[in-house]
Amino acid sequence: MRAAEWRDRGLDPDRCAYCLRPIGPGDRDVDHFVPVARGGADDPSNLCPSCPDCNRGPGGKFDRDPFEWLAEAHPDRLDFFRALFPEVARA
Numbered sequence: 001m002r003a004a005e006w007r008d009r010g011l012d013p014d015r016c017a018y019c020l021r022p023i024g025p026g027d028r029d030v031d032h033f034v035p036v037a038r039g040g041a042d043d044p045s046n047l048c049p050s051c052p053d054c055n056r057g058p059g060g061k062f063d064r065d066p067f068e069w070l071a072e073a074h075p076d077r078l079d080f081f082r083a084l085f086p087e088v089a090r091a
């Protein structure tokens with residue numbers, strides 16, 4: 001189950017993984033941390049709960065390099081995601 005997997009990885013299914021704003025089933029996007037367009041896997045290990053704004057709104061993540069986007073949009077979350085995706089952070 002996706003919510004349990006997210007909790008196991010330190011992600012709150014009821015908050016956007018990036019801006020930490022509360023989200024519910026009606027406005028919860030499932031974001032590919034490494035975008036599929038950039039070779040990201042369509043696999044639970046690459047999925048994060050996200051608000052629509054962070055995923056695809058103005059200034060959102062879309063198909064951008066995830067760490068480049070984080071550094072601009074949510075630098076306070078860089079350390080968390082570096083720990084969660086160390087192999088991506090090094091690339």
Ligand SMILES: [Zn+2]
Pocket residue numbers: 016017018019020021050051052053054055
């Ligand atoms: Zn967000």
